[in-house]
Amino acid sequence: MLHLISGLYSEWTRKIPFNVLILGPEGAGKSCLIEAIKTTHGNRPGLPADKVKPTIGQNIFELPLTGNLLRLWDLGGSEDMQKLWQKYYKESHALLWVVDARWWDDVEVSSEEPSDSMPNPNPVPAANALRAQAAMSWDLLAAIMQDRHMSTVPFLIVLNKTDQLTGVDGQTRSRYKTEQISELEDTARLWWGSRLASVISRSATKASKTETPAPSAFESAAVTPSSERPGSSSSDDPVDTIWDVLGTSAVDLTGVRDMVHFLELLAEQRKA
Ligand SMILES: Nc1nc2c(ncn2[C@@H]2O[C@H](COP(=O)(O)OP(=O)(O)O)[C@@H](O)[C@H]2O)c(=O)[nH]1
Numbered sequence: 208m209l210h211l212i213s214g215l216y217s218e219w220t221r222k223i224p225f226n227v228l229i230l231g232p233e234g235a236g237k238s239c240l241i242e243a244i245k246t247t248h249g250n251r252p253g254l255p256a257d258k259v260k261p262t263i264g265q266n267i268f269e270l271p272l273t274g275n276l277l278r279l280w281d282l283g284g285s286e287d288m289q290k291l292w293q294k295y296y297k298e299s300h301a302l303l304w305v306v307d308a309r310w311w312d313d314v315e316v317s318s319e320e321p322s323d324s325m326p327n328p329n330p331v332p333a334a335n336a337l338r339a340q341a342a343m344s345w346d347l348l349a350a351i352m353q354d355r356h357m358s359t360v361p362f363l364i365v366l367n368k369t370d371q372l373t374g375v376d377g378q379t380r381s382r383y384k385t386e387q388i389s390e391l392e393d394t395a396r397l398w399w400g401s402r403l404a405s406v407i408s409r410s411a412t413k414a415s416k417t418e419t420p421a422p423s424a425f426e427s428a429a430v431t432p433s434s435e436r437p438g439s440s441s442s443d444d445p446v447d448t449i450w451d452v453l454g455t456s457a458v459d460l461t462g463v464r465d466m467v468h469f470l471e472l473l474a475e476q477r478k479a
């Protein structure tokens with residue numbers, strides 16, 4: 208009897224795993240963001256960004272939240288690893304698509320070399336290189352969205368390294384920084400929205416038609432009726448999901464809590 212009761216109790220209190228794929232081009236900061244989540248939500252701080260080594264294979268972190276277990280899969284972004292991404296698609300419930308925020312930063316881009324002899328892990332690329340990186344990140348995401356399973360998985364485009372945006376000085380200009388990041392999010396939301404409009408339904412189509420940013424998934428996740436929830440398509444659209452854009456920094460932890468909150472809302476929605 209006791210065994211039965213304890214079995215029922217553990218069933219009631221069981222946290223349902225919510226699998227999150229963290230993908231994106233190599234070096235965008237996927238592994239550093241996992242360390243940042245450890246710092247903001249874990250029992251002990253994660254590694255600082257400058258101590259994180261390039262990922263070989265995969266890196267998994269489980270984050271228990273009230274009633275949910277976020278299982279984060281950080282897969283290497285090298286071309287060899289990209290071939291393996293699809294093995295994870297079927298099991299995933301959400302995608303964090305991590306890119307470098309500077310690829311969408313239209314303010315002045317310096318091409319000067321750093322003056323000291325230490326290698327800079329975040330060299331500032333020239334403007335045309337930024338555009339090429341942005342285009343490449345779209346090609347990669349578009350290829351993922353061709354997958355039958357991934358076309359309905361909600362995703363967040365994470366503009367990481369916002370601490371490196373031109374003119375941002377986190378210590379002294381935090382107000383300016385917040386505004387600059389939010390402008391960048393709007394720019395990127397339109398940039399991605401116009402491309403996603405060809406394959407995605409409601410929110411992105413709305414963004415491209417009205418020339419205003421798509422509604423924040425943080426808001427829409429809370430108000431979307433059950434028939435429109437991710438994975439429960441109510442129309443013939445090939446893709447029907449929630450997506451949004453969020454600026455983060457794995458160094459100063461900007462946006463990291465919002466990123467986890469976004470995933471938590473999706474996990475809650477999936478249970479409902
Ligand atoms: N300034 C800054 N550097 C970052 C940030 N995130 C990652 N980096 C740097 O970018 C490099 C690549 O990060 P990593 O997490 O290994 O990229 P991944 O290949 O996407 O996993 C690291 O050595 C960090 O120094 C960030 O938010 N800000």
Ligand SMILES: [Mg+2]
Pocket residue numbers: 237238239260261262281282283284
């Ligand atoms: Mg990595």
